Amino acid sequence: MWRDLGRIGLDPGSGGYRRYAWTGADRDCREWFRAQAEARGLTHETDRNGNQWAWLGDPLAGDAVVTGSHLDSVPDGGAFDGPLGVVSSFAALDELRRRGAEFTKPFAITNFGDEEGARFGLACVGSRLAAGQLTVEGAHRLRDGDGVSLPQAMEAAGHDPDALGPDPERLARIGAFVELHVEQGRALDLSGDPVGVASAIWPHGRWRFDFRGEANHAGTTRLADRRDPMPTYAETVLAARREAELAGGLATFGKVAVEPNGVNAIPSLVRGWLDSRAADQATLDTVVAGVERAAREHAERAGIDLTVVRESFTPVVEFQHALRDELCRLLGRSGPGPSGRAVPVLGTGAGHDAGILSASVPTAMLFVRNPTGISHSPAEHAAEDDCAAGVRALADVLEGLACS
16 A cells, blocks of 8 residues: 555655645545545545545444544655555554454544645645535635635536535544544654654644835845845744744744745745744744734834734644543553553644544544654655554554444
């Protein structure tokens, strides 16, 4: 499975993956998912929001146990973020069948669409729509860098955009959702454990900073006469690093757009996107407020107009304690770690579909050790033995939740 999937969307130049929503690579990933489902005798369906489901048992019976993740990527992303969870879900089902486990509840594997938000700028679009956290109107307003709307992209890919919308009936039939994911940090590497259980997802969001100045000739305009938004943006980037260090949070300007974007032209607009996260809401508020305050002070001194827009926000997600504790119990009994050793429980600064669904469905997460902590990069990695340990752990969890 890993070899077959690994060929899809791989860029030979960067060595990373470019699996963006509703593109050819996304289509091929979806076909791969369908083939894996049908090869196992599972019933495949695509819901109204473009999420894929592979069902064992009656989907309408209720109290279903669901696992899975996503297959799309960030620009030049790694092989493991998302796909490890989907591949491990199919592999865990294979392991349960090898054990002779009998399912007593409906079971499904899912591939949520557009989790990374690489094309349209909003993460977890498929799960947000299903959970009612993204309105139909909001989804229709999403545009990619070429001005193509989400409905246009979906229609071109053969999916009906008019069907978009909340799916409470489907979510009400799910009794538990467990997502396996490569860890996007080094906590497990430092503790010496191959697998851990998630406690919570940090609050996080994305803010767009628009710095507007005046375009002019780079070779004839005196420095004193310029309204150049680029230095103000640069000062704000430095301020973000400073504020994050002072407060103990995270702040990153990782995307920027410049107009008119000419080598010999002073910009008229510099647009930068701030990603900020923290272990608690108060710290996050402190970081973002500090960055915006510094940006406004620099903009005022330079005669630059500044607009700040919060484009997305997810509050802290505490995974359901009862389900989390049940995972710990199941893995403590027969998990991948040494006998008698408690499975580690850790928080994460990365967002996931499980976090979005947690408001509607009991959710939990498993993390697989990432020896370097690198993620969203071609250098992202997990050792084969650890991936196998993750499959066994997921199988143990699913057996405890869904089997007799």
